[in-house]
Amino acid sequence: MTDALNRTHPPVPHLVVSDAKAAIAFYIKAFQAEEAFRMTSPDGSQVVHARLLINGGPIMLADDCSEWNNGQARHPLALGATPVAIHVQVADVDAAFARAVAAGATALMPPADMFWGDRYGKLRDPFGHEWSLATTKSTPSWAEMEKALKDLFSTSSGCASS
Numbered sequence: 001m002t003d004a005l006n007r008t009h010p011p012v013p014h015l016v017v018s019d020a021k022a023a024i025a026f027y028i029k030a031f032q033a034e035e036a037f038r039m040t041s042p043d044g045s046q047v048v049h050a051r052l053l054i055n056g057g058p059i060m061l062a063d064d065c066s067e068w069n070n071g072q073a074r075h076p077l078a079l080g081a082t083p084v085a086i087h088v089q090v091a092d093v094d095a096a097f098a099r100a101v102a103a104g105a106t107a108l109m110p111p112a113d114m115f116w117g118d119r120y121g122k123l124r125d126p127f128g129h130e131w132s133l134a135t136t137k138s139t140p141s142w143a144e145m146e147k148a149l150k151d152l153f154s155t156s157s158g159c160a161s162s
Contacts (some may be wrong), residue, residue: 012085012129015061016073020047023061026126027052029097030103031088033059054088062099075130085122085130093135097121100131115148 006055017023027033034059036051046063047057053059065074076082089095093111101107104126111121111133118134126132 012058012060013084014050015059015086015127015129016064016075017061017129018064018075018077020050020061020063020128023125024050024052025129026103027054027059030100030105030125031131032099055090059086079128082128082130085132087132087134090133090135093119093121093133096133098113100125100133105131115152116140116145 007046013057015023018042022033024033024038030036031054033052033054036053038050039048040046042046046065048062050061052061055132064073064078088096097107100123105123106126107121107123108130109120109122111119114134117138117140118136120132120134122132
C-alpha cells in the first residue's frame, strides 16, 4: 500500500506573484478558478501558500518573499519577463479570452484558428504570467500538420535562435 504522504502527482505550476490576494481574485474572475485553500502569514499580510483549481487542475501560488526562498523565486514583473506559459483547454476560447481580458489580462495574441486544429490565443495576466487558451476545433492528421508547418516556414523565417 502506498503511503498517502508519498503518493505521486502530475506536475503542478507554482506561481510566485507580487500580490497573491489580488492574483487569487483575478484568477477566480478571469479563469473561473476555485480556491481550495489559502495559508497566510500570522499577521495575514502575506499569502504563504494557496491552491486554486482551474478546470479541476491545481495551481499553487504564493507572494514573492525573499525571506522565505533565499531570493531564488521571483515574480515575472520583478524579472521583466517569463519563459513559461500556462496552457488551459476550454470549451469556448473566445468567451474565456474575453472574460480574462475584461478581468484585466493583456491580450498578446487574440484567438485564431491554428493549423494543429485548435482555436488558440495568448494573454498576460496583471501579475506577469502568460497564459495560452485553446478550444480544439478539428483533429488534422500528422501529415496535414507537417504540411501546414512546412508551408508556414516557407513564408516566414521561423524562430530566430538566440
